Amino acid sequence: MRTYLDYNSTVPLRSEAKQEMIDAMDYIGNPSSVHLEGRAAKNLIENARAKIAEAIGAVGADVIFTSGATESAALALSGRSIMCSRVEHEAVSSWCSAKLSTNWNGMVDIDKPEYSALQVANSETGIIQKNIKGIWLSDMTQAFGKVPLDFNWHDCDCAMISAHKIGGPKGIGALIVKRGTDLVAHIKGGGQEMGRRSGTENLLGIVGFGAAAEAAQKDLVNGEWDKILEFRMILENMIEEFSDVPILVGKDSERLPNTTCLITPGWKGCLLYTSDAADEEDSVDLGGRRII
DSSP states (O other): OOOOTTTTTOHHHHHHHHHHHHHHTTOOSSSSSHHHHHHHHHHHHHHHHHHHHHTOOTSSSSEEEEEEEEHHHHHHHHTSSOOTTTTTTTHHHHEEEEOOOOOOSOBBBBSSGGBBBSSSOTTTTOOOOSTTTTSEEEETTTTTTTTTTOOOTTSSSSEEEEEGGGGOOOOOOEEEEEEOOOOOOSSSSOGGGGGOOOOOHHHHHHHHHHHHHHHHHHHHHHHHHHHHHHHHHHHHHHHHHSSSSOTTTTTSOOOOOOOOEHHHHHGGGEEETTTTTOOOOTTTEEEEEEEE
16 A cells, blocks of 8 residues: 655645536636626636635735746746756756855855745755745745745745645646736737736636635644644654664754655765765765765
8 A cells, every 4th residue: 555745746636626626617618708608717717816815925916827837937037137046946947047055054045036036945855945035036836835925925026836736736836926027928819817828728727726725725724734743743753763874954944844854875875974084075064974
């Protein structure tokens, strides 16, 4: 029997999202049509848009539906001189200059937030960044639904999120945009999504996204992730109690409640040395030991 644990990659479809998608299958109208059937479909989309804006603290901002976080990153970053660090997801780093440094606690140093892209949380280490205010693009993909977020409070220009990270369907995401921010559309023609992303809307995906966002926010408010954090702490305490070899990456940093990153001997050929046995330039000091 297999147990699925890869929730930072994708989360199983929530029952709430599945049911709303099934119900939406009966709507035959094109959301861009002005007749009754079209307006009914359009109403479903706007209700979902409002749910997502509420869940991420973006009321008053523009929620632009895309095919996922990768497309959202391209829309926000292409044609701009934006900096990032090497810990960013490739969907972001592919468009940026990797000039920002990262310290041993996983924190990214930023001098010019308005010209920078920064993830809220890393998918592999779970490390949560603290200096995300005023960023041009905030990658909220991993953090959305797991930790409290407020787009308007963070004062970033854009933020990217993806439905399948919170139990919504795959192939639908959104770029959250501060009202008045100038973006150049990549897909033109129909004028959908306020002219920033043309093409007939993915009605079923959007409806499922909205339902998942609403359910994820309820879980967060009800303390479901606090319970998961307790399990993570039990796991890490057990590992440290029975073995002094593995290194818990980001142990002293705030992290996602569901994420533990371990480094052990043999992982991708890594060697562990005591700090007085290695001083190579390319080694990394982690808690009195070095990884080479």
